[in-house]
Amino acid sequence: MSSTANDPRQPSAVKRYVPSAVAPQDLPVDYSGLIAVVFGIAGVMFRYKLCSWLAIIFCAQSLVNMKNLENDIKQISMAMMFAIMGLVTNYFGPARPGTQKS
Numbered sequence: 334m335s336s337t338a339n340d341p342r343q344p345s346a347v348k349r350y351v352p353s354a355v356a357p358q359d360l361p362v363d364y365s366g367l368i369a370v371v372f373g374i375a376g377v378m379f380r381y382k383l384c385s386w387l388a389i390i391f392c393a394q395s396l397v398n399m400k401n402l403e404n405d406i407k408q409i410s411m412a413m414m415f416a417i418m419g420l421v422t423n424y425f426g427p428a429r430p431g432t433q434k435s
Contacts, residue, residue, distance in 0.1 A: 373415025385419035
């Protein structure tokens with residue numbers, strides 16, 4: 334006995350879903366990209382290693398969830414540069430006053 338004979342669906346009545354076009358300025362805010370920029374700047378300015386590593390993680394998340402290629406690439410690249418700059422200055426730069434280099 335065939336299962337298609339008992340199928341109540343009507344293939345002729347199927348309507349394909351077509352998503353509506355959304356303007357780039359109407360897209361929701363990329364919070365992970367914004368957080369990546371904030372953590373990247375905090376990592377550079379205050380020389381916190383954790384902030385620089387979190388900026389890299391949020392950059393990766395923003396890169397995966399990218400919706401608008403042009404604007405998001407600029408924001409992600411800026412956040413990534415701050416995060417890398419923070420990591421380089423933290424690990425290879427001079428020690429902060431009052432701390433020992435480990």
